[in-house]
Amino acid sequence: MIKIGVASLAHMHAIGYMDALLEIDGVELAGIWDEDAVKGKEIADRYQTTYYPELEQLTGSEIDAVIVCSENVRHLECVMAAAKAGKHVLCEKPLATRVEDALAMIAVCRENNVLLQTAFPVRFQTSIKRGKELLDSGAYGKILAMKGTNRGRIPGGWFLDREFSGGGAVMDHTVHVVDVMRWYMGAEVTNVYAEAASRFSEGKIDDCGILTMEFNNGVFASLDCSWSRNKKFPTWGDVTLDVICEFGVLSINAFNQKMSVYSNENGVSWDYWGDNMDLELIRDFVQSVREGAKTASVTGEDGLRALEVALAAYRSAEDHSPAGIILAH
């Protein structure tokens, strides 16, 4: 039995990951820590697991791994605590909000011989995986350009507080698609141009952005990372990726396995019936833990590389000039 704890419920993905743990054989949700004792106990009761009032109590318990779902800026302390206690780590994205934090997380996990996986569920989305297969087949020839979107509804709470999130839409939604682009091409972003603005959050934080990136294989790509879906939009958001190739165009709309549901109450909503990527992400992490894998399938470095792009986008948006990236090691 693989025992997994959850460090913080601050990020809503914690619930999805815990639901996934319940569905996988040979895995136990073995404890939750959250600084909000009321919420922590309530969720722990609901999931029939132990609530720990202190982070070190969770990381020091009899568990194999920790899923970190804290506010972005607190990933560092959670990953540190888990790694020092010898527990493998799956950390919510963005891995960190500063390059030095990401480097420290990578280092501490390496020193303690534990896995550090960045939670990029989109890599485990079936249509995104199929896209990789199609491109790898060689049938499309060279990749020339990409156009991606990862749009969503504006979240609330700490997401809009830079002190906790490290940034708004650009921080939150750049990393998923950049990770997929890097994965598809095995290439790194060399520079980023970004236009960003605050429109939906009453000036609290950046909530829309258009990035244009250059990769070290000569490909250019754009990404709309805006929180531009409104309350009545038929779905939460999207992940799309158009890949323009020498011999054709591959157009992926990852969650377009949907049906439209029309109700008197809520108007139209798009109900997704495709595979559950969160489940596949957790299944993959659990398997790496179970098999004693040397590295996670999506690493801390992958998280760092995506973070570097988001940070460069902020620099560019500030300067109205492309921002170069020097890969940190």
Next chain:
Amino acid sequence: MKNVLLIGAGTMGRTHAEAYTAMKEVSLRGIVDSDAAAADKAAERFGIRAFGSYEEAMMELDAVDVVDICLPTYLHREYVLKAADDGKHIICEKPLAGSLKDAREMIDYCKDKKTKLFVGHVVRFFPEYVQARQVMEQKGLGDIAVVKASRTSSFPRAWDNWYADASKSGGLLLDLSIHDFDYLRWCFGEVERVFAKAYAPESPEGGGYALTTLTFRSGVIAHVEGSWSHQKFTTSFEIAGTEGIIDFNSANDNPILSFRKAPDKPLEGAAVPESPLLEAPYYRELAHFLSCMETGEEPIVTAEDAYQALAISLAAIESSRSGMPVALA
């Protein structure tokens, strides 16, 4: 009754001819093309006279009120000046010219000769685009945040393969994306900065792809995709504001899809979408221009608008070459 002489028997010339033929108050007197076969074929189809040169047509025809120029871009200047010299009102296909210098000269020249110059930015006559602008004006989408516009098609094959020669066509940022640049400027006002990345193959097979970000003085961020690397002609736009979203995609939003099997080749053929209207957008555009000639009314799109759209395209081209954003004056 307006007497029109059409210059150019290519795809656009034939499209205009079709529109004129349907107009009661218009007499299409002839069509000019240096390619005699093309001119004859079009003349036969529309029941008009064919001419090998502009001069020949002007000599033969007694009454010409309007010269409509549907030539490759690099020939626009020469024919606009000729028609202005003859004191004719002019309708010229977009883009007005390949350089701002030429465009300014053409506009000034027509002013001097007291002839009217209309430029065929037809997107302002497509009902879906007109209506999106009306919805913004009348219902409001709140504060406009992020706008996406896309125009993708296969590579246009035309006389002398002139689209493949950037010195003649300006490439797709000048020829294709200019439609969206003009439309967006119509909706959101003057552009402050332009950033673009473009891929243009050297090969006569054509292709090409460009991604442009426009930042408007109003703060609106717009992303424009232009492609000659796709298969079917598709246009789409999405306008996201704080109070609402407008979304249109010609690939999905059309009323007729027909698929016809050839009796001897039942497995071949492609589904063709159609969006019929009593008055096609080109008809609306040309009828509007002719009416403006009559009434002296300011057209929905002026020659100055065409100049400004050209300035945006040229800025995008410059940015795609330099890797830097270009500020518009």
